[in-house]
Amino acid sequence: MKTESTEQEYQHHLSHHHHMRVQWEEFFQSDDETKIKEATLIEKGSIISRVGMMILSCGTGAWRVRDAMDTLARTLDLTCSTDIGLISIVCTYFDVDNQSYSQSLALPTTGVNMAKLNELEKFVRQFEAAGGDFEIKTVRRRLGEIEHMKGRYPLWGSSLAAALACGGFIFLLGGGLPEIICSFIGAGLGQFARGSLAKRRITVAATTAVGVAAACLSYYLAFMLGHLLFNVDMIHMRGYIGAMLFVIPGFPFITSGLDIAKLDMRSGLERMAYAILIILIATGTGCVMATALQIKPGDLPALHLSKAILTACRLLASFCGVFGFSLMFNSHRRMAAAAGLVGAIANTMRLSLVDFAHFPAPLAAFLAALLAGLLAGYVREKVGYPRIALTVPSIVIMVPGLYMYRGIFFLALTNVGAGATWMTEALMLVMSLPAGLLTARILNDKKWRRVD
Numbered sequence: 300m301k302t303e304s305t306e307q308e309y310q311h312h313l314s315h316h317h318h319m320r321v322q323w324e325e326f327f328q329s330d331d332e333t334k335i336k337e338a339t340l341i342e343k344g345s346i347i348s349r350v351g352m353m354i355l356s357c358g359t360g361a362w363r364v365r366d367a368m369d370t371l372a373r374t375l376d377l378t379c380s381t382d383i384g385l386i387s388i389v390c391t392y393f394d395v396d397n398q399s400y401s402q403s404l405a406l407p408t409t410g411v412n413m414a415k416l417n418e419l420e421k422f423v424r425q426f427e428a429a430g431g432d433f434e435i436k437t438v439r440r441r442l443g444e445i446e447h448m449k450g451r452y453p454l455w456g457s458s459l460a461a462a463l464a465c466g467g468f469i470f471l472l473g474g475g476l477p478e479i480i481c482s483f484i485g486a487g488l489g490q491f492a493r494g495s496l497a498k499r500r501i502t503v504a505a506t507t508a509v510g511v512a513a514a515c516l517s518y519y520l521a522f523m524l525g526h527l528l529f530n531v532d533m534i535h536m537r538g539y540i541g542a543m544l545f546v547i548p549g550f551p552f553i554t555s556g557l558d559i560a561k562l563d564m565r566s567g568l569e570r571m572a573y574a575i576l577i578i579l580i581a582t583g584t585g586c587v588m589a590t591a592l593q594i595k596p597g598d599l600p601a602l603h604l605s606k607a608i609l610t611a612c613r614l615l616a617s618f619c620g621v622f623g624f625s626l627m628f629n630s631h632r633r634m635a636a637a638a639g640l641v642g643a644i645a646n647t648m649r650l651s652l653v654d655f656a657h658f659p660a661p662l663a664a665f666l667a668a669l670l671a672g673l674l675a676g677y678v679r680e681k682v683g684y685p686r687i688a689l690t691v692p693s694i695v696i697m698v699p700g701l702y703m704y705r706g707i708f709f710l711a712l713t714n715v716g717a718g719a720t721w722m723t724e725a726l727m728l729v730m731s732l733p734a735g736l737l738t739a740r741i742l743n744d745k746k747w748r749r750v751d
């Protein structure tokens with residue numbers, strides 16, 4: 300039960316942030332021992348909204364947020380109608396007494412945290428299984444614990460994950476040992492710079508630009524050191540694109556396609572706009588750094604590996620890339636390993652179809668995304684990990700970051716023909732990846748495939 304001192308602590312506690320934080324404790328007037336089922340409409344609604352905002356903050360799409368809120372609402376005998384964006388939720392709750400309660404909530408920024416999403420989905424399942432027969436204090440304590448979960452890895456750990464991801468990524472783009480080493484160094488230092496600014500609450504535009512600039516500069520310095528000490532051929536300088544691929548906005552990009560497919564147009568278009576913003580900032584910064592350092596993009600030297608060795612190396616590089624991205628998304632190591640296996644199989648199949656079977660690249664990307672979605676559905680049934688925590692890292696490794704960068708680079712030089720060609724190829728691949736996941740979701744998720 301609330302004491303007088305506790306009541307005084309709740310009162311007049313206003314946030315001084317630009318995006319004022321909601322003081323969720325102030326919604327509760329009932330005793331701490333009160334069952335949630337017996338709480339007031341406002342108290343029930345505040346719990347559902349809080350869970351919805353926490354899930355939204357993890358970077359997932361509108362369908363998953365709405366599904367969790369609906370599950371909690373049904374358990375509490377409420378009807379929930381909600382409109383979801385990239386960082387905002389507008390919702391209204393109706394009870395059996397014809398009373399309603401509306402809320403409009405917003406986050407200060409967006410991010411990705413798969414470990415937190417996994418815990419929230421567990422909470423929703425437990426709440427539903429118990430029929431909402433939890434005390435208010437139990438729910439508040441559990442949500443507080445989840446909300447204050449820190450990233451699973453320190454900044455140096457996420458920097459190593461970015462380095463691993465980009466080292467694998469550049470090999471898949473045709474890079475050899477010099478490109479892998481320099482991309483590893485560049486991406487690691489770039490992610491460290493970006494993460495250091497993010498800890499200081501610097502806006503995403505600045506953190507992205509500084510992270511990419513640091514990555515490109517680090518790649519350049521590492522390569523020049525290798526050139527001076529080991530006489531590495533200057534043609535390997537072209538692999539600097541690999542150092543900046545850690546900023547690819549995989550989650551908003553993939554979830555935008557899925558949301559639009561479900562006619563969650565507000566969320567889908569907002570996520571697409573956010574992904575385009577990050578891509579433009581990253582590629583623009585990369586162009587500036589390339590001009591300043593006098594680097595031009597071009598084809599990397601051939602590796603001259605046999606089909607068997609190349610396939611084996613692609614499996615390893617794909618696993619490392621997906622595993623690294625998963626760790627950056629705050630997945631725990633087992634979840635990241637599962638995503639790595641899914642991504643290794645799907646991405647290696649994509650590259651083999653293009654190089655050995657001469658499939659068109661968009662068709663191969665569609666089939667690879669379809670396979671990743673089906674495998675992720677199987678793993679989810681067996682292990683229970685969130686499907687999105689497996690599919691998005693698997694797909695990020697297939698995003699044509701190199702094509703996007705070259706397109707922007709040539710357009711910046713007013714070489715419209717070359718720029719338009721690269722951008723068109725990138726667009727075809729970008730459209731194929733969500734389409735493959737969408738098809739897989741329709742095939743193996745009865746609930747998701749339905750309109751109602």
